[in-house]
Amino acid sequence: MEEYQQLAKGLSVGIIMDGNGRWAKQRGLPRTAGHKKGAEVFRDIVRYCNDLGMSSVTFYAFSTENWARPTEEVESIMRLFGNYLTMAYDYKKENNRLVFLGDRSRLSKSLQDKMNDLEEKTKNNTGMFLNIAVNYGGRQEILRAAQTLAQRVKDGQLEPQDITQELFEDCLYTRGQKDPDFILRPSGEMRLSNFMLWQASYSEFISMDVLWPDFRREDLDRALQEFQKRSRRFGGL
Numbered sequence: 603m604e605e606y607q608q609l610a611k612g613l614s615v616g617i618i619m620d621g622n623g624r625w626a627k628q629r630g631l632p633r634t635a636g637h638k639k640g641a642e643v644f645r646d647i648v649r650y651c652n653d654l655g656m657s658s659v660t661f662y663a664f665s666t667e668n669w670a671r672p673t674e675e676v677e678s679i680m681r682l683f684g685n686y687l688t689m690a691y692d693y694k695k696e697n698n699r700l701v702f703l704g705d706r707s708r709l710s711k712s713l714q715d716k717m718n719d720l721e722e723k724t725k726n727n728t729g730m731f732l733n734i735a736v737n738y739g740g741r742q743e744i745l746r747a748a749q750t751l752a753q754r755v756k757d758g759q760l761e762p763q764d765i766t767q768e769l770f771e772d773c774l775y776t777r778g779q780k781d782p783d784f785i786l787r788p789s790g791e792m793r794l795s796n797f798m799l800w801q802a803s804y805s806e807f808i809s810m811d812v813l814w815p816d817f818r819r820e821d822l823d824r825a826l827q828e829f830q831k832r833s834r835r836f837g838g839l
């Protein structure tokens with residue numbers, strides 16, 4: 603554990619939880635069973651990231667495109683997310699700052715209330731940022747920031763040439779947080795799927811051949827070892 607704490611301390615990580623459907627199919631189970639198992643794994647990996655001393659972790663739970671799935675599947679994901687917020691998450695004990703990325707206006711009123719309440723209750727915590735992306739899309743996030751800044755220009759508060767990267771970043775859901783050092787995608791896929799498009803500009807991408815419901819602490823250890831081997835130059839030499 604100590605070895606991995608050294609590797610992980612202060613890191614910011616993005617995780618695309620993928621492969622729940624395939625995991626269920628392999629077992630002849632409904633896709634919803636894969637999400638249920640995926641939610642259990644999520645809970646354990648959150649605790650592990652805390653123990654490792656990471657500075658922020660972002661989990662991709664539901665994208666702006668996932669509404670295209672059957673209603674039953676969408677409802678099951680929302681239910682698991684709601685259960686986590688009401689029952690599984692102990693905001694006093696875990697000391698995380700919870701932040702929800704995405705457009706929550708399409709979610710149920712009760713989910714929105716829980717999300718707002720938890721963000722408020724945890725905002726002065728001192729531990730890692732726990733970001734959960736729900737109804738999130740990187741393009742939507744960038745568009746929203748552009749609209750916010752355009753409105754400020756229209757209101758005469760800002761000149762277009764005053765728009766800097768820092769100002770733009772202040773309008774993203776991840777305001778005040780470090781960009782991800784690496785983005786991890788289990789299930790062998792090699793794409794970002796609209797995840798953290800702005801923030802990922804210099805993130806290392808790590809694809810792992812394990813389905814999310816089978817993902818274990820040791821897999822995160824392996825990703826940390828892989829990350830350590832990468833040489834990051836940020837465009838320099």
Ligand code: FPP
Pocket residue numbers: 619620621622623624625637638640641644661662663664665668679682683686734
């Ligand atoms: C991707 O796998 C997974 C999702 C779209 C849903 C992830 C949701 C959870 C793990 C549960 C709820 C969230 C929380 C935060 C408790 P996929 O269905 O696309 O898998 P496939 O590519 O194998 O079909």
